[in-house]
Amino acid sequence: MLKYVLGRILYMIPVLLGIIVIVFTLIFFTPGDPAMSLLGENATPELVARIHDELGLDDGYIIRLSRYVVGVAKLDLGISYRTRQPVITEILSRYPTTLKLTFGSVFLGILIGVIAGIVSAVKQYSWLDKFFTTFSLFGVSAPSFWIAMLLVLVFSLHLRLLPATGNYTLKHWILPVFTMGLQCSAFVMRMTRSSMLEVIRQDYVRTARAKGQKEFIVITRHALKNALVPIITIIGIQITGFLAGAVLIETVFALPGLGRLIVDSVSFKDYPLVQGGVLWIGLNCVIINLLVDIIYCFVDPRIKSQFTPIKLFKNMDKKNSNTLDVKTDV
Amino acid sequence: MSNEVKLFLTKKKNSPIQNVWKRLKRNRLAMIGLFIIVFVTFIAVFAPWIIPYSYSVQDINKRFIFPNTQHPFGTDNFGRDMFSRILYGCRYTLIIGFGCTSIAAIIGTALGSIAGFYRKVDNLIMRSVDILMGIPIFMLALSIIASLGPGMRNMMIALSITSTPAFVRIVRAQVLVVSQQEFIEAARSIGANNLHILFKHILPNSLAPIIVQFTLNVGNVILWAASLSFIGMGVQAPTPEWGLMISAGRTYLRSYWYMSIIPGIAIMLVTYGFNVLGDGLRDALDPRLNN
Secondary structure, three states: OHHHHHHHHHHHHHHHHHHHHHHHHHHHOOOOOHHHHHHHHHOOHHHHHHHHHHHOOOOOHHHHHHHHHHHHHOOOOOEOOOOOOEHHHHHHHHHHHHHHHHHHHHHHHHHHHHHHHHHHHHOOOOHHHHHHHHHHHHHHHOOHHHHHHHHHHHHHHHOOOOOOOOOOOHHHHHHHHHHHHHHHHHHHHHHHHHHHHHHHOOHHHHHHHHOOOOHHHHHHHHHHHHHHHHHHHHHHHHHHHHHHHHHHHHHHOOOOOHHHHHHHHHHOOOHHHHHHHHHHHHHHHHHHHHHHHHHHHHHOHHHHHHOOOOOHHHHHHHHHHHOOOOOOOO | OOHHHHHHHHOOOOOHHHHHHHHHHHOHHHHHHHHHHHHHHHHHHHHHHHOOOOOOOOOHHHOOOOOOOOOOOOEOOOOOEHHHHHHHHHHHHHHHHHHHHHHHHHHHHHHHHHHHHOOOOHHHHHHHHHHHHHOOHHHHHHHHHHHHOOOHHHHHHHHHHHHHHHHHHHHHHHHHHHOOOHHHHHHHHOOOOHHHHHHHHHOHHHHHHHHHHHHHHHHHHHHHHHHHHHOOOOOOOOOOOHHHHHHHHHHHOOOOOHHHHHHHHHHHHHHHHHHHHHHHHHHHOOHHHOO
């Protein structure tokens, strides 16, 4: 187990380095002088030259990239042009909001999605199955911000039951979490249904029934346990997608999250904050993927035996090709 | 010759495309999806001749008219006819959806074929793909837009890049499977060169998952584009793009809800069409379901 986890952590390093290079390169070649953005209206030729000297803006690409990588290792992501605060401070101040929103909605999504998926699979072609399938198909097709606006229109503006914006009390979180949770549940439900349908027809499920096992135990212990791997995959994808896509819901509900911070930074050309924010979300996603891979081992011990640190790179593609059918969304 | 053998020999065999079409036709949802796509494509092509009013001309006297017989979807805060804007918006939606996916499919197929067929560069291409997929699609698109600046062209570049890795993976996996088949060995043994084998034998036999991914990706790109436009990073005003229209209507949600709700329904319907057609194609193209 330890070997497997170590192997996965080792695999994280080149991926993270790659993400840093991509994010740095994209911003490096952006037109405009960072010193001018930093100084704003106070820019004089002398001050610009001083900033260039202090930040090493005249150095070449490789030198600046190496400096950035070393900075990232020390959690120094630079200074925000807009607020003049360290980027990491800005990120950490907004991070809890995005985290709460993401995990709250994924929890709700799992709760609704798994139950609906199981019911759909067990009662295939029933009216309940048709209802859940239709709901999930529309759920994955509708833009999340539009669903959010529909809910605001009904529950805040017309029924006046819940607040439309802000994050002051628990009540403020109900609509944003419910919106994202509903969409998450659509994806989880689709995956749970198809995965359960495959498992439910296996011989061992029939054997469990034949020996007189209770239906609840057959479904949860025999069927669901063996259908879990694709469900966990889609949950992992949902968490990473929500960490990045939460900006849409944060915009509708005026929540001060990380996504909103990054989008505002793009508008204000605050590039260190854009770089830092994207990198932070990338790091989170890499960690989520690692956790998902570790959970796979507990759910299906066969997976663990497939991976040794040496075989890891070869097997990554095999594993990835198994999950190609999974659709992603913002 | 027995009657059964005669019957077998005289029975007209359907082409693979006819077989797929036959199976697809039996899937009601997929046919609904296909109908939606054909309908929207028709509107997109003939939009300039169909729209009852100009999609861009502003008329202050006609602001905020609720849906009625003259303006089926009402008018917006500038007095522009929403029905005309929605119909014209089909063009942008489909151009973005098909445009980005086509670029991604071409680049992805080329890179995936190279990775699967020429094993020397496989590791380099696939590790780059892993890294690209390490960044969530929405964040990668945002970073590219941050670098290039907001706007429809740059958003399309960003969404093409973010859609490519999935195609690379699918094509590579398919090329790896097909290149192990006996007919490839046969082609090689009669002296066919690599390019001939790749283009004439491997790629035509790898088309099924590419078609499915293409269909599903168009739906996803439409959603991502609407999302990017909604936060001001995609198509810019006054273009009648649906995501942008939802965003514009947000300020007036309480009183003039139709300004946001109707474009949202349009996005949902089109994405739904591509999703159900993609699902249907996946089933119809599945060789296990041949009989």
